[in-house]
Amino acid sequence: SQQGEEDPQALSIQEGENATMNCSYKTSINNLQWYRQNSGRGLVHLILIRSNEREKHSGRLRVTLDTSKKSSSLLITASRAADTASYFCATDRAGNNRLAFGKGNQVVVIP
Amino acid sequence: SAVISQKPSRDICQRGTSLTIQCQVDSQVTMMFWYRQQPGQSLTLIATANQGSEATYESGFVIDKFPISRPNLTFSTLTVSNMSPEDSSIYLCSAGGGSYGYTFGSGTRLTVV
Numbered sequence: 053s054q055q056g057e058e059d060p061q062a063l064s065i066q067e068g069e070n071a072t073m074n075c076s077y078k079t080s081i082n083n084l085q086w087y088r089q090n091s092g093r094g095l096v097h098l099i100l101i102r103s104n105e106r107e108k109h110s111g112r113l114r115v116t117l118d119t120s121k122k123s124s125s126l127l128i129t130a131s132r133a134a135d136t137a138s139y140f141c142a143t144d145r146a147g148n149n150r151l152a153f154g155k156g157n158q159v160v161v162i163p
Numbered sequence: 164s165a166v167i168s169q170k171p172s173r174d175i176c177q178r179g180t181s182l183t184i185q186c187q188v189d190s191q192v193t194m195m196f197w198y199r200q201q202p203g204q205s206l207t208l209i210a211t212a213n214q215g216s217e218a219t220y221e222s223g224f225v226i227d228k229f230p231i232s233r234p235n236l237t238f239s240t241l242t243v244s245n246m247s248p249e250d251s252s253i254y255l256c257s258a259g260g261g262s263y264g265y266t267f268g269s270g271t272r273l274t275v276v
Contacts, residue, residue, distance in 0.1 A: 085264045085265075087264075087267075092200075092253055092270065092272065093269055093270055094167075094169070094255060094267040094268055094269040094270045095206075095255070095257075095267040096267070097164070097263065097264035097265060097266065097267075100262065100263070100264045140205060140206070142206075144260075149194055149260055150196065150208055150211065151196075151206075151208065151257075151265060152208070153198075153205045153206040153207075154205060155204075155205045156205050
């Protein structure tokens with residue numbers, strides 16, 4: 053069954069604001085990853101957080117992971133028009149090596 | 164991380180025909196995967212492409228409909244057979260894993276008419 057089932061959201065924000073999106077999953081994981089997809093094209097890997105990590109930063113991205121709640125959040129700070137995309141979380145179950153994707157969050161940043 | 168070249172980028176096909184999608188990786192990778200993304204939906208794993216052996220299919224996907232080849236560690240193909248309009252989707256290959264996540268091809272947007 054698919055994991056990484058975040059509530060599908062559509063966010064519309066002004067440039068410069070922060071965007072936060074959430075992801076929940078159901079079973080044990082090895083790691084959780086976030087990807088960006090522009091206009092139905094290929095996915096770009098943004099950040100990976102391991103099950104023993106609680107927070108990770110990469111540039112303007114901040115990811116948190118709460119394994120007790122089986123949830124993760126992705127924060128994009130100081131958003132830009134170029135951040136307009138769909139964002140997916142995906143879980144890599146322990147010993148599985150196969151990703152299960154969530155439903156995705158569509159983010160529109162208004163210049 | 165690996166770079167994947169996927170082609171074709173898009174195609175419009177007649178129902179009942181087949182389309183083969185190719186993915187070329189710029190380095191040897193152990194794991195390669197094929198996904199389907201139906202319109203407005205998330206990605207669903209079709210199968211794991213295994214080098215030198217038959218692909219491992221996920222529930223709901225069968226080899227007769229989605230035959231996969233993996234002749235070496237840098238190349239894989241997915242064929243969508245006997246297509247119907249319900250097969251209209253974006254098909255993506257991916258490779259890699261480990262600390263750097265997975266790399267994806269740019270996708271093949273298939274429309275079946």
